[in-house]
Amino acid sequence: MTIRRSTLNKLAFSTLLVTLPLHAAFAQDAAVADRLKAALAAQGVDISWTGVTGDASSMVLQGVTFKPGAEKEAFKIGDIKLEGVSEANGGYEIETVSTSAFQHSENGVTLDLSPFIIHDMTVPADGATGPLGSMMMYESAELDNMTVKVGDKTAFSMDGLGIEITPPADGKAMEFSGTTEKFNADLTLVEDPKSKDVINALGYQNITGNLAMEGTWQPADGKMELSKYDISVDNAGTL
Template sequence: MKHYKLTQVFLAGTAAALLASQAHALDGDDMLKKLSAAYASYGTKITYDSVTTSDTTVTAKGVKLKVETADKSPDLPLGDVTFSDVEEADDGGYYAGNVSFQNVDMSKDGGHLTAKDLQIDGLSIPGTPSTASLDGMILFQSAHTGNITFEQDGKRVFQVEKIESNVEVADDSSSLTSDTSISGIWADLSDVKDPKAQETINKLGLTNFNGNIATKGSWASATGKIDLTEFSIDARDLGKLNLTLSMSGYTPQLIKAMQDATVAAAANPDKKAGDAALGMTMMGLLQQLSFNGASIRFDDASITKRLLDYFGKEQNMTGDQFAQSLKGMAPLMMAQLNVPELQNQVSAAVTKFLDNPKNIEIKAAPAAPVAAPMIMGAAMGAPQTLPQVLGVSVNANQ
């Protein structure tokens, strides 16, 4: 009798456990629907043929992406996508520890594109999509691709060794920081169709491009402050170009308004009227922005001397003679802007750089943030005051 009761208890417990596991089983279709809804808030449509779920793994077959605001944009086929280590979040959303994609192998009109090892780690899918806060947006912790190659008519013309991207969100979801690196970029410029351009490329030794691209930045959603601390293109035997930018007012609300305006313009059957309305709306929305600072810096890696020699030869002079002519032209060109202080800075920086090409930088650092309407007003009414409004300076070899 006791054995019978124990058996009953065991069977009842087992049944309860099975029912509980079924009640909490992952709903792969629900996850894909919420992923689709989140993408839709960015003006992108995601479709799929079918979804299967096994334990904590969700596999979507026949996944395609399409930018809804582009009238004739083709679907981007992603094939089968596997979401691993999936968990349901408290807000009804989902978290996937890893998302892996099929290798890309596409051919069209003699072009052949391949991409390997595409994956995302730490993907968060919101339960209720919203551009009003970071909690309602699609976010990931890191993304990675392996080798990407493009061939034309059987000849390799472009390649990237790998792409890596990382995103870190603050504990209170008020801001995020991110960085991206595109490493091992290679491009073949030996078959440029324009004869003159090809001749210039050959003489400057630019038939092969080798380099890397890197970006670093942060965004605070409440104030809309964006700090792009690095956007660099580092090309071997050419030089490194780096841009920085800081502005405020790029809030989630502004992003949503811009997206809505773009969608409305695309839906307008009168394309000219839609574009005109979009332009006016964007002009109004951009007035919410403020400019904090920016810079453009170039560090030379031998391209300057080659350019001076090349264009000097075009003018029947040496590279040094051509550099001297440029130093003489700089003050004359700057004088037309009627900004004496900046004219002197530019002339001094150009002379210093051309005498010994190391680096040159243009920086805008206003004493306080400058509202976009003030910049627009100065540009239209008194353009010669812009350098002073924005705190522009030019320096070389620093």
């Protein structure tokens, strides 16, 4: 069975976009929702939902779907919960944002994600200027588990993803870090002959380990630097 690159790219894209529909949770304020929808549409992402329940400080966005412009079908995200919502400087601050568990299958490849939880999210006011403009920021996020299956075999799994972000201030760059407690990859599913020969020669058909990364991003010029990107493989060292 061949793992198509386009399929994996789509699954990875869906992982990165899983939090985009959070913008629409402010549908109780039509002006904010319309602005955010327009901003996402300009990025080629179509957002929809079936309803919003709760009140101004705690709400659930129900039946969320999103569709990147290049895709024919929308991804079904499910419900998104926002807690501790308050107005701040014309925008919003949200203490906790949590998604539903997510699953997407295509061409025999299935992606499963546990709920993605975001802490201390800030949504800027309409008309905000500066390098960050209308960008949303958050201070930390966590994902308990991600699994990618090819047929009935687990090709890749990851546990304990944690992200920490220090928002930029006074012209300084944003600082970020990310760690995983554990990952597992089944390299027997790799079908490229040359890669397979190398894997077999090294004797690493299945690998486990962890990952740690740190870096900065300067919103003024878009420059990103990685000061650390360590992939530690059990019984093999750190790359």
